[in-house]
Amino acid sequence: MDKVTSILLVGVGGQGTILASKLFSEAMAEEGFDVKMSEIHGMSQRGGGVSTQIRYGKKVYSPIIGEGCADILVSMETAESARWLNYLKPDAKLIISDYRIYPPEVLSGREEYPQTTIEDLSKVADVTVVHAEKLALEAGSAKCMNIVLLGALVKGLGLENSVDWNGIIEKTVKPAFIEMNKKAFRLGVEAVS
Amino acid sequence: MKKLLTGNEAIARGFYEAGGKVASAYPGTPSTEILENISRYKDELYCEWAPNEKVAVETCIGASMAGARALAAMKHVGLNVAADPMFTFAYTGVNGGYVLVSADDPYMHSSQNEQDNRHYARAMKICMFEPSDSQEAKDMTMKAFEISEKYDLPVMLRTTTRVCHSKSLVEIGERVLPEMRPYVKNRMKYDAIPAISRLLHTKVEKRAKALAEYSESCEFNYAIDNGAKIGVVASGIAFQYAREAFGDSANYFKVGFSYPLPIESIRKFASSLDTLYVVEELDPFMEDQLKAAGIPCIGKKKLPIEGEFNPTLVRECLLGEKVEHLDVKTPLVGRAPTLCAGCPHRGMVLELGKVKDLIISGDIGCYALGGGEPYNAKDCTICMGASISMAHGMNKAFEQYGKDRKVVSIIGDSTFFHTGIVSLEGLVYNKGKALTIILDNRITGMTGHQDNPGSGYTLMGEPTADISIEAIVRAFGVKNIKVVNPLDLKECREALKWGFAQEETAVIITRYPCALKKYTQQDIDEFGKLSKCTVDQSKCIGCQACVRTGCPAILFDRKTNLANIDSIQCTGCEICKQVCAVGAIGK
Numbered sequence: 002m003d004k005v006t007s008i009l010l011v012g013v014g015g016q017g018t019i020l021a022s023k024l025f026s027e028a029m030a031e032e033g034f035d036v037k038m039s040e041i042h043g044m045s046q047r048g049g050g051v052s053t054q055i056r057y058g059k060k061v062y063s064p065i066i067g068e069g070c071a072d073i074l075v076s077m078e079t080a081e082s083a084r085w086l087n088y089l090k091p092d093a094k095l096i097i098s099d100y101r102i103y104p105p106e107v108l109s110g111r112e113e114y115p116q117t118t119i120e121d122l123s124k125v126a127d128v129t130v131v132h133a134e135k136l137a138l139e140a141g142s143a144k145c146m147n148i149v150l151l152g153a154l155v156k157g158l159g160l161e162n163s164v165d166w167n168g169i170i171e172k173t174v175k176p177a178f179i180e181m182n183k184k185a186f187r188l189g190v191e192a193v194s
Numbered sequence: 195m196k197k198l199l200t201g202n203e204a205i206a207r208g209f210y211e212a213g214g215k216v217a218s219a220y221p222g223t224p225s226t227e228i229l230e231n232i233s234r235y236k237d238e239l240y241c242e243w244a245p246n247e248k249v250a251v252e253t254c255i256g257a258s259m260a261g262a263r264a265l266a267a268m269k270h271v272g273l274n275v276a277a278d279p280m281f282t283f284a285y286t287g288v289n290g291g292y293v294l295v296s297a298d299d300p301y302m303h304s305s306q307n308e309q310d311n312r313h314y315a316r317a318m319k320i321c322m323f324e325p326s327d328s329q330e331a332k333d334m335t336m337k338a339f340e341i342s343e344k345y346d347l348p349v350m351l352r353t354t355t356r357v358c359h360s361k362s363l364v365e366i367g368e369r370v371l372p373e374m375r376p377y378v379k380n381r382m383k384y385d386a387i388p389a390i391s392r393l394l395h396t397k398v399e400k401r402a403k404a405l406a407e408y409s410e411s412c413e414f415n416y417a418i419d420n421g422a423k424i425g426v427v428a429s430g431i432a433f434q435y436a437r438e439a440f441g442d443s444a445n446y447f448k449v450g451f452s453y454p455l456p457i458e459s460i461r462k463f464a465s466s467l468d469t470l471y472v473v474e475e476l477d478p479f480m481e482d483q484l485k486a487a488g489i490p491c492i493g494k495k496k497l498p499i500e501g502e503f504n505p506t507l508v509r510e511c512l513l514g515e516k517v518e519h520l521d522v523k524t525p526l527v528g529r530a531p532t533l534c535a536g537c538p539h540r541g542m543v544l545e546l547g548k549v550k551d552l553i554i555s556g557d558i559g560c561y562a563l564g565g566g567e568p569y570n571a572k573d574c575t576i577c578m579g580a581s582i583s584m585a586h587g588m589n590k591a592f593e594q595y596g597k598d599r600k601v602v603s604i605i606g607d608s609t610f611f612h613t614g615i616v617s618l619e620g621l622v623y624n625k626g627k628a629l630t631i632i633l634d635n636r637i638t639g640m641t642g643h644q645d646n647p648g649s650g651y652t653l654m655g656e657p658t659a660d661i662s663i664e665a666i667v668r669a670f671g672v673k674n675i676k677v678v679n680p681l682d683l684k685e686c687r688e689a690l691k692w693g694f695a696q697e698e699t700a701v702i703i704t705r706y707p708c709a710l711k712k713y714t715q716q717d718i719d720e721f722g723k724l725s726k727c728t729v730d731q732s733k734c735i736g737c738q739a740c741v742r743t744g745c746p747a748i749l750f751d752r753k754t755n756l757a758n759i760d761s762i763q764c765t766g767c768e769i770c771k772q773v774c775a776v777g778a779i780g781k
């Protein structure tokens with residue numbers, strides 16, 4: 002209980018990274034943990050990367066982590082995961098969506114989209130690939146990819162049974178989308194062994 | 195009840211609970227959400243976007259003099275703009291409590307420099323609080339109002355990006371609304387003319403002594419004794435980093451009221467230690483003062499003067515620990531921010547980039563993204579409003595040496611209203627010939643769509659006069675004005691040609707709403723709706739002219755050598771359609 006858990010959630014502007022982080026942080030606060038969450042969204046609306054950090058435990062001082070401190074990384078976009086590796090503990094868990102968003106550098110042909118991210122990382126680290134788009138579509142809409150990955154994060158931390166996640170989704174999501182998000186969450190949980 | 199709030203939300207809450215009545219600000223990361231959150235309490239108070247930070251500060255000075263509690267908020271560089279009124283307001287002091295929020299941005303996540311505004315508190319001879327989490331952000335905002343009224347001065351609340359944008363738990367309280375303080379005409383206090391200001395300065399120096407005494411007993415300055423021989427003095431977010439790095443192996447002196455410093459309390463704290471570290475981001479603000487007071491300490495000798503800290507950095511610099519991290523080699527891909535799909539700046543920026551030997555004086559706003567590939571449409575940036583005056587100065591310098599160089603400035607609508615307006619006034623008055631281009635996207639885009647004097651709405655959501663840029667420019671006496679649709683490349687190109695040919699001051703105004711803006715009724719009436727573009731792949735020849743518009747909605751498949759358009763991102767601006775030589779892009 003004294004241990005502080007550090008989570009890094011990364012993606013690209015518009016993927017719902019901040020909403021997923023908010024849901025998780027509020028759930029942890031309700032569980033009685035001290036929680037801090039930090040977001041950098043400088044120019045996210047203009048296609049840049051987004052990262053949020055969540056830390057929870059009995060007492061949390063710093064809202065951000067430095068190099069070598071994250072217990073788990075959730076990457077909503079495949080290649081974005083590579084940008085944050087220095088922030089991970091050597092034995093960190095990585096949950097990576099196979100969903101790709103090509104940056105202008107690639108679209109314009111100036112750079113090549115990395116093809117080997119998952120392969121390279123899997124060689125040395127504990128990587129789970131989540132087919133987030135497929136699962137989100139199965140739940141009802143590609144828009145709930147962030148909730149699929151939230152489910153995956155929760156399972157990755159072993160918190161799937163200790164918190165009433167359905168209740169939290171019911172409280173935060175618009176009524177019309179509750180069932181879809183619950184399903185997305187469940188599919189995310191099931192995607193991690 | 196506890197809630198997870200960002201530092202900015204907590205400052206807004208603190209203002210509300212402390213009975214704040216008037217708040218004014220100009221947006222700027224990381225401070226913008228303070229006023230956005232204050233506006234949620236608009237039924238019980240007044241708040242506004244000012245055209246710039248100087249005006250925000252002055253509006254709040256008026257509110258304070260009248261007898262209300264007032265708050266002005268800005269990013270660090272905003273205080274440069276507002277420094278003039280603040281330095282003298284520090285002499286007159288307040289009637290209703292006054293809090294000035296300065297939000298600094300170490301590492302320049304979204305800023306043009308990394309200045310440390312704590313120096314301002316010292317230079318203005320006012321006092322300063324530095325919160326290190328959201329609870330403190332709220333508590334200190336409330337305490338600052340009390341101190342402001344007790345010691346009769348504006349109080350600075352200095353935050354940084356990580357305090358502003360991090361969430362932590364905050365105890366929510368009730369609003370307590372103090373009576374309005376009576377307005378009493380008192381020239382000897384409020385009329386800063388030399389004869390009176392000399393007397394006020396004496397008062398300021400006396401007040402500084404009283405504040406130094408208060409600092410020694412302020413509840414936000416305290417020691418944490420872990421029986422260690424190493425001690426750490428820290429303020430703001432750096433305190434949290436230090437606490438995490440050292441744990442119980444150090445004693446701490448937490449500085450929350452950081453100007454004037456509680457020198458004697460720190461001296462006492464230091465007396466039982468072998469080593470004293472000062473952990474502060476940016477300048478050695480506390481370190482220099484401690485050393486001047488004869489308290490030996492280590493700070494910038496081991497910790498960086500640039501950028502942000504984090505717990506790992508503190509551990510490595512001060513404890514000499516090497517923190518291991520996951521070590522894998524895998525390729526990275528760039529993901530630099532770009533002009534959005536459908537951005538109305540794209541047309542003019544593309545055409546500007548094509549003009550040979552043109553010097554483009556840039557400004558601060560989304561169009562600043564036109565500096566890089568594939569646009570190359572910018573030579574320089576300094577600060578808001580400077581594009582026009584800098585272009586003017588260049589033009590005059592070239593003239594002095596008989597050189598014929600084309601110079602233009604580009605500036606957004608919000609930036610024009612901020613300070614560009616006076617730069618243009620100077621250019622017109624002095625018969626400047628540099629071409630001015632005002633890119634009016636009907637909103638303050640870069641900071642996340644705040645209304646401004648040209649957008650037709652107030653912060654409190656009320657419709658208001660939308661001040662016409664064209665009418666202002668005309669009122670300055672400029673005869674050569676062209677208003678163009680920036681989605682039309684030919685119109686942009688011809689306007690530039692026209693502008694460069696003018697013998698007298700000329701101004702081009704582009705007018706089209708930001709692609710991410712929520713349209714107002716007026717926008718719908720004026721600009722209508724666009725339909726999305728598609729590529730007829732049977733006509734596409736793979737020349738990539740569309741790719742070179744830099745639009746992120748254009749996808750180029752290198753296997754088939756054909757272009758495609760992402761229908762989700764496309765807004766139908768048709769810039770790509772206009773550059774397609776074979777007519778492959780349609781609707």
Ligand SMILES: Cc1ncc(C[n+]2csc(CCOP(=O)(O)OP(=O)(O)O)c2C)c(N)n1
Pocket residue numbers: 220221222223247269271272275305306558559560561578605606607608609610635637638639640641708
């Ligand atoms: C003195 C100062 N205040 C605030 C800012 C923050 N800031 C940067 S860009 C910008 C808005 C620019 O809006 P506009 O000129 O309309 O251009 P747009 O982003 O819409 O293209 C602001 C407020 C700053 N950099 N400097």
